Amino acid sequence: MIRSMNKYAFLVFHSDYEGFLHKLRSLGVLHVNEQKDSREVEELRGILSERTHIKDTLRALRPYITDGVTELSQPIKNEAEGEALISEIEGELKRLSVQDEELAALRLEATEVRPWGAFDPAAVSQLSEAGYGLSFFTIPQARFTEAFQAEYDVVPVARLSGRVYFVHLHAAGASQTLPEAEHVATPKRSITELEGLVAEAEAARAQQLEKLTEQTKLWQDQLASYDLLLENRFTFGRTRLQGERLADEKLLLLEGFVPTDDAPAFEAALEEAGYYFRQVDFDPETERVPIQLKNNAFARCFEFITGLFSLPNYQEIDQTYLIAPFFMLFFGMCFGDAGYGLLLFTVCTYFRLRSKGGDTSLLGLGQWLGGGAFVVGMLMGGIFGIELPWAHNKAYIFNQDNMMMISVIIGLVQILLGKAIGAYKKGLQKGWRHSLAGYAWVLLLVAVGLIYALPKASITLPQPVTYILYGIAGLSVLVAFFYNSPGKNPFINFGSGLWSTYETASGLLGDSLSYIRLFAIGLTGGILGSVFNQLAMSCVPEAGSGASVFSYIIGWVMALLVLLFGHGINFGIAMIGAFVHPLRLTFVEYYKNSEFEGGGKPYTPFTRK
Structure with missing residues (x-):
C-alpha cells in the first residue's frame, strides 16, 4: 500500500533558518519539495564533482581490494582531511605507476642486451680510446653465411629466434653499414647490471604493492566516510536552497511532505522547538506527492520489481501485493525445473543467513522465487532435467500436454x-x-x-x-x-x-x-536439461559391456563434468528467461489492462546518514 502523506508549510525568520534545517534533519521524516535545481549552485556542483572524484578513486583502488577490512579508527571530519586523503592515495598510485613504467623499461632493455651476453661496456670505451670501434648488428640467420663472415670479418655472439647477433671491429670513424644487417645501438649497461636493476625494481614494486593492498583496507572506509560527509553536506545545501525568500528576504517559506503516521510526533517536536508551521491541502493531480510503499514481509521483497518500471503515483494503488504471486508463479513456470528452484532457494538462504545487517530484500526475493520455482517444478514434473512419473500422466491436470x-x-x-x-x-x-x-x-x-x-x-x-x-x-x-x-x-x-x-x-x-511463453520457455529449459543428462550418461560404458574399472571411472568423471557444465549453462539461461519474460508480462500485458500510470517520485526524507 501507499503511505498517506501530510503536506506542511513552514515560515522561518532568516536568522533561524540554519537551526531550523538542523532540527528538520534530526527528525528525519520531512520530504522537502524541490523547486530549484541544485546544479545551478556552484558550491553544490563542486560537491557533486568531488563525490565523482571519490568514486573514481575507489575504482582505481579496486585491484588492491582484499577480503580483510581494517576497522576505521577515525572518520573523516572535514573536507580538508578528505582532500588530503585523496591526494595521498593518488600519490601512492602514481608511485606504483612510475615503478611499473621503470620496470617495463628495464625489462625491455634487458631483453635487448641479453643476446650480447655478459660484457663490460668499459672495455668498449677502451677500444674507442685506442682508435677502434665495435659495432653491434643483427641479421637473419639464413643470410649469415661463411662468405659474409669472411668478407666483413665479423664475430657471431649469439643465435636466437632465427637471427644472428654479431659484432664488427673496425677503425674508429669507419663506415658501420653492412648490407642486409641491422645496426643495433651499443648497449650502455651489461646484462648483469640490468638484471640486478630489474630485481631491485621488482622488489620495490612488490613492496609498494603490498603497501597499497594493506592501506586500501583502511582507505575504503575512509573514502566511504568522506563520501557520506559530502552527501550530508549536499543534501543540507540542496534543502537550504529550496526556501523561498519573502518580506525583503527576512522570511523563508519551505514546504514538504511527512507520512501521516509520523505526523503527530513531527508536529509535537516542532511545537516544542517553537517553530511556526501549518498543515496545508494539496492536489495530487497537480503535485508530485512522494511515494513510500508499506507492505508485509512477502510483498516487500517484490517492491524491487515494482521499482524497475515505476512507482505508482499518489492517486493509484500499490499493486505490488497483486503482482507478487503472479510473478512468482510465472518465474516458476519459466524456470520449469524443481531442482534449479531448490538450488536458487538454497544459495539465497545461505547468503541471507551470512549477511550482517543491511537490506536483504533481494535475497528474500530470490528465496521466494526459488521456493516457488521448486513447487511449480514439482507440479510440472521436472527436476534437474529428469521427468517425474506424473509429468505425462493423462489424468494429471498439470501434465505437459x-x-x-x-x-x-x-x-x-x-x-x-x-x-x-x-x-x-x-x-x-x-x-x-x-x-x-x-x-x-x-x-x-x-x-x-x-x-x-x-x-x-x-x-x-x-x-x-x-x-x-x-x-x-x-x-x-x-x-x-x-x-x-x-x-x-x-x-x-x-x-x-x-x-x-x-x-x-x-x-x-x-x-x-x-502468456503461452510461460509454457514454451519452461518446456525448452526442461528439454535442454534432459539433453545434457543424456550426453552425460553416454560417457559411461553400459553395464555388462566388459569395460575396465578405469573406463568406468573416466566415464563417470566425464559425465560429472558434462552435467556441471551443461546444467550450469541451462541454469544461467533459465535465470535470464524466467526473470525477463515475467517482467514483460507484468509491465506490458498486466499494467496495460490495469491502466497503470506510474510516475511516482520516491519518498526521500531529509536526514543525516
Whole structure:
C-alpha cells in the first residue's frame, strides 16, 4: 500500500533558518519539495564533482581490494582531511605507476642486451680510446653465411629466434653499414647490471604493492566516510536552497511532505522547538506527492520489481501485493525445473543467513522465487532435467500436454484482475459511476467464459445458474454500451461501447496468447536439461559391456563434468528467461489492462546518514 502523506508549510525568520534545517534533519521524516535545481549552485556542483572524484578513486583502488577490512579508527571530519586523503592515495598510485613504467623499461632493455651476453661496456670505451670501434648488428640467420663472415670479418655472439647477433671491429670513424644487417645501438649497461636493476625494481614494486593492498583496507572506509560527509553536506545545501525568500528576504517559506503516521510526533517536536508551521491541502493531480510503499514481509521483497518500471503515483494503488504471486508463479513456470528452484532457494538462504545487517530484500526475493520455482517444478514434473512419473500422466491436470492451455488460462485470470483493478482505480479518481463500465466488461467476460468454456471441459452448470449468468452478461452489455461515460448522450456512449468492444476483443486475444511463453520457455529449459543428462550418461560404458574399472571411472568423471557444465549453462539461461519474460508480462500485458500510470517520485526524507 501507499503511505498517506501530510503536506506542511513552514515560515522561518532568516536568522533561524540554519537551526531550523538542523532540527528538520534530526527528525528525519520531512520530504522537502524541490523547486530549484541544485546544479545551478556552484558550491553544490563542486560537491557533486568531488563525490565523482571519490568514486573514481575507489575504482582505481579496486585491484588492491582484499577480503580483510581494517576497522576505521577515525572518520573523516572535514573536507580538508578528505582532500588530503585523496591526494595521498593518488600519490601512492602514481608511485606504483612510475615503478611499473621503470620496470617495463628495464625489462625491455634487458631483453635487448641479453643476446650480447655478459660484457663490460668499459672495455668498449677502451677500444674507442685506442682508435677502434665495435659495432653491434643483427641479421637473419639464413643470410649469415661463411662468405659474409669472411668478407666483413665479423664475430657471431649469439643465435636466437632465427637471427644472428654479431659484432664488427673496425677503425674508429669507419663506415658501420653492412648490407642486409641491422645496426643495433651499443648497449650502455651489461646484462648483469640490468638484471640486478630489474630485481631491485621488482622488489620495490612488490613492496609498494603490498603497501597499497594493506592501506586500501583502511582507505575504503575512509573514502566511504568522506563520501557520506559530502552527501550530508549536499543534501543540507540542496534543502537550504529550496526556501523561498519573502518580506525583503527576512522570511523563508519551505514546504514538504511527512507520512501521516509520523505526523503527530513531527508536529509535537516542532511545537516544542517553537517553530511556526501549518498543515496545508494539496492536489495530487497537480503535485508530485512522494511515494513510500508499506507492505508485509512477502510483498516487500517484490517492491524491487515494482521499482524497475515505476512507482505508482499518489492517486493509484500499490499493486505490488497483486503482482507478487503472479510473478512468482510465472518465474516458476519459466524456470520449469524443481531442482534449479531448490538450488536458487538454497544459495539465497545461505547468503541471507551470512549477511550482517543491511537490506536483504533481494535475497528474500530470490528465496521466494526459488521456493516457488521448486513447487511449480514439482507440479510440472521436472527436476534437474529428469521427468517425474506424473509429468505425462493423462489424468494429471498439470501434465505437459495441458500446460499450454493452463498458461493461457492463468494469463486470462491476470488480465481480468487487471481490468478490475483499472475499474477500481477509475472509481477512486473520478467516482464510482465511472468504474461501472469497467466492472461490466469483467463480469461480461467471466459470465461468457463460464457459459461456453465449462461445457467444453465436461462441466455442466445447473440451469438456474446458467440463467443467472445470462442475466449478468445481458446487464453487463447494457452498462458497457450505454453507461461507459456517465453524463453523456447514450448514443455517443453506444459508439464508445462499440469501439471498446473492438479494443477489448483484439487486446484480449493478443494479450492472452502472449502468456503461452510461460509454457514454451519452461518446456525448452526442461528439454535442454534432459539433453545434457543424456550426453552425460553416454560417457559411461553400459553395464555388462566388459569395460575396465578405469573406463568406468573416466566415464563417470566425464559425465560429472558434462552435467556441471551443461546444467550450469541451462541454469544461467533459465535465470535470464524466467526473470525477463515475467517482467514483460507484468509491465506490458498486466499494467496495460490495469491502466497503470506510474510516475511516482520516491519518498526521500531529509536526514543525516
